[in-house]
Amino acid sequence: MNDGVGIEIERVTHGYTPKRGRPMVALDDISLSIPAHEFHALLGPSGCGKSTLLFLIGGFQKIQQGRIHTAHGDVCAPGPDRGIVFQNFALFPWKTVIENVRYGLEKKGIKGSEAEQTAKHFIDLVHLNGFERSYPAQLSGGMQQRAAIARTLAIDPDILLMDEPFGALDAQTRRIMQEELLAIWRATRKTVVFVTHDVAEAVYLADTISVMSARPGRIKRLVHASFNRSEDTAVFKSPEFTDMVEHVWDMVRDEVDEARRQGH
Amino acid sequence: MGVLRLVLRMSPVLALLAIWYIATSLGMIKPFLLPAPQTVAMRLWRDIATGQFALNAGLTMYRALMGFAIACLIGVPAGMLIASDRTVRWFCEPLISVGFPMPKIAFLPVFMLWFGVYDLSKIVMVSFAAIFTVVAAAEAGTRGVDRVLLWSARSMGASRAAVFWDVILPAAMPQFLTGIQIALPVSLITAVAAEMLMGGAGLGGAMLAAGNYADSPGVFAGIVETSLVGLLAVGGMTQLRRRLLRWHPEFNPR
Numbered sequence: 001m002n003d004g005v006g007i008e009i010e011r012v013t014h015g016y017t018p019k020r021g022r023p024m025v026a027l028d029d030i031s032l033s034i035p036a037h038e039f040h041a042l043l044g045p046s047g048c049g050k051s052t053l054l055f056l057i058g059g060f061q062k063i064q065q066g067r068i069h070t071a072h073g074d075v076c077a078p079g080p081d082r083g084i085v086f087q088n089f090a091l092f093p094w095k096t097v098i099e100n101v102r103y104g105l106e107k108k109g110i111k112g113s114e115a116e117q118t119a120k121h122f123i124d125l126v127h128l129n130g131f132e133r134s135y136p137a138q139l140s141g142g143m144q145q146r147a148a149i150a151r152t153l154a155i156d157p158d159i160l161l162m163d164e165p166f167g168a169l170d171a172q173t174r175r176i177m178q179e180e181l182l183a184i185w186r187a188t189r190k191t192v193v194f195v196t197h198d199v200a201e202a203v204y205l206a207d208t209i210s211v212m213s214a215r216p217g218r219i220k221r222l223v224h225a226s227f228n229r230s231e232d233t234a235v236f237k238s239p240e241f242t243d244m245v246e247h248v249w250d251m252v253r254d255e256v257d258e259a260r261r262q263g264h
Numbered sequence: 265m266g267v268l269r270l271v272l273r274m275s276p277v278l279a280l281l282a283i284w285y286i287a288t289s290l291g292m293i294k295p296f297l298l299p300a301p302q303t304v305a306m307r308l309w310r311d312i313a314t315g316q317f318a319l320n321a322g323l324t325m326y327r328a329l330m331g332f333a334i335a336c337l338i339g340v341p342a343g344m345l346i347a348s349d350r351t352v353r354w355f356c357e358p359l360i361s362v363g364f365p366m367p368k369i370a371f372l373p374v375f376m377l378w379f380g381v382y383d384l385s386k387i388v389m390v391s392f393a394a395i396f397t398v399v400a401a402a403e404a405g406t407r408g409v410d411r412v413l414l415w416s417a418r419s420m421g422a423s424r425a426a427v428f429w430d431v432i433l434p435a436a437m438p439q440f441l442t443g444i445q446i447a448l449p450v451s452l453i454t455a456v457a458a459e460m461l462m463g464g465a466g467l468g469g470a471m472l473a474a475g476n477y478a479d480s481p482g483v484f485a486g487i488v489e490t491s492l493v494g495l496l497a498v499g500g501m502t503q504l505r506r507r508l509l510r511w512h513p514e515f516n517p518r
C-alpha cells in the first residue's frame with residue numbers, strides 16, 4: 001500500500017440528466033488531494049454536490065469525467081476499504097440494530113461470538129446499548145443515525161465517508177459524538193471525509209475544510225486548521241476557535257446567499 | 265374479552281343473518297328463491313357430517329393452492345427479472361399491459377383443449393389468472409428498493425449476487441406479499457369458477473350440480489362453504505404477513 005495517498009480527486013466533473021428537465025452540472029472540475037490520515041470536511045450550501053462527491057469516492061456512481069484514486073488504486077466500485085454513513089442512514093429496516101452492525105462483519109468473514117462482541121463494542125460506543133434487538137422503525141432519527149455510524153465503524157475501513165452524520169442529533173448528543181469521532185480518528189488514523197452544513201462543527205473536527213460553491217459545485221477555498229486542536233473541549237471557548245469560525249463563515253455566507261438566489 | 269370483541273366485530277354479519285331470518289320466516293320470500301338460514305345451516309352441517317364439505321373444499325383448495333404456488337414461484341422471480349433487466353422489461357411490459365385487464369377465465373376452453381378436463385387444466389387456469397398481480401407487484405417492489413440500501417450492502421463487501429438475497433428480497437418483501445395477498449383470493453375465485461364451468465367434484469362443481477337440480481339450499485350452502493374457505497386462506501395470509509414483516513413500520517406504529 002502507498003502510505004501517503006489518501007484520496008486523489010483529479011478534474012472530476014459530474015452531471016445529472018433528470019427524466020424530465022434539462023441536464024445539470026452538479027460538480028464542475030473538482031480537483032482535491034486529501035492526504036492519508038487527514039480529517040477533511042466538505043462545507044457548502046444545500047445542493048452544491050457534497051453527497052454527489054461522496055458517492056463518487058464511494059464508487060457508487062460511475063465517474064463521468066476525471067479520476068479518483070486511493071491507496072487501493074482507481075475507484076470503480078464500492079468496497080469495504082471505504083465505509084460510508086449515508087445522509088439518510090440507510091439501515092436495513094428488516095434487521096435489528098445488532099444484525100445491521102454484524103452484517104459488514106459477516107461479509108468480512110468474522111462470525112459467531114467474535115462478530116457479536118465487535119458489534120456490541122460499537123453499539124456501546126454510540127450509546128445504543130439496550131437497543132441491540134430493536135428494529136430501525138422502533139428508533140428515533142438520531143438513534144438510527146448512531147446505529148448507522150456504528151455499522152460503518154465496525155467494518156474498520158481505511159477511509160471513512162460521512163454525509164452529515166450528526167445532522168439528526170440533539171446538541172448534547174452531537175457534541176458527545178463529535179468527541180467520540182475525534183477519539184476514534186486519533187486512535188485509528190483513518191482518512192475521514194466529513195460533510196456538514198455546520199461551520200463550527202467543521203472547524204472543530206477537521207484538519208482541512210473544503211468550502212464549496214453553490215451550483216455548480218466547485219471547491220472555492222481550502223482552509224487549514226489554524227489553532228492547536230487538543231483533546232481539550234475548551235477549544236470552543238478559545239479566541240482562535242471563534243476567529244476561525246467567523247473567518248470560514250464569511251466565506252460560506254456568500255455561497256449560501258448564492259444558493260438561495262438559485263432557489264434552494 | 266376476545267370473544268366479545270369478535271362478536272361485536274361480526275355484528276354487521278349477524279344483522280344481515282337476522283334480516284335474512286326474519287324475511288324468510290315471515291314468508292315474504294319464496295323458500296326456493298331464498299331458503300331460510302336454518303335450512304342452509306342444516307345443509308351445511310350435513311355436508312360437514314358426511315365429509316362432503318371436507319372432500320369438496322379439499323379438492324378446491326388443492327387446485328387453488330397449487331395454481332397459486334406455481335404463480336408465486338414463477339411470478340416473483342419473473343417480476344424481479346423484469347425490474348432488473350432492461351431488455352426483458354422492454355419485451356415483457358406490453359405483454360403484461362395487454363394481459364392484466366384481460367378476463368383470464370376466457371382461456372378456460374383453451375386450457376381444457378391443451379391440458380384435458382381434470383386437475384391440470386384447472387391448476388393452469390388458476391396460475392394464469394393469479395400470475396399477473398404477482399409479477400406486477402414483484403416488479404414494482406424490486407424497482408422501488410432504495411438504491412442507498414443496495415449501496416450500503418455493496419460498501420460493506422457484499423457481492424452483486426449477495427445483494428440480491430440480502431437486500432432486494434427482504435426490502436421488496438412487503439410489496440411481494442401485497443401481490444401474493446391479492447393473488448390468493450383470485451386463485452380461489454378462479455378455481456371455483458373453473459369448477460362451476462367444468463363440473464365434477466369440488467365446491468364449484470357441487471354448486472353447479474345443486475343449481476342444475478334446483479336445489480337452492482345446496483347452492484346457498486355452497487356459497488357459505490366457499491366464503492369460509494376464502495376467509496380461512498386470507499386469514500392465514502394476514503398472519504404470515506404479520507410474521508414476516510415484524511420489522512416493518514406497518515407493525516411498529518410510532
Ligand SMILES: Nc1ncnc2c1ncn2[C@@H]1O[C@H](COP(=O)(O)OP(=O)(O)OP(=O)(O)O)[C@@H](O)[C@H]1O
Nearest residue numbers: 016017018026045046047048049050051052053215
Ligand atoms: N439522482 C439525481 N438526479 C437529478 N439530479 C440530482 C440527482 N442527485 C442530485 N441531483 C442534483 O445535484 C445537485 C447536487 O446534489 P447533492 O445531493 O450532491 O447535493 P448536497 O450538497 O449533498 O445537498 P444537501 O446538503 O442538501 O444534502 C442538486 O442540485 C441536486 O438537485
Ligand SMILES: [Mg+2]
Nearest residue numbers: 050051087163
Ligand atoms: Mg447531501
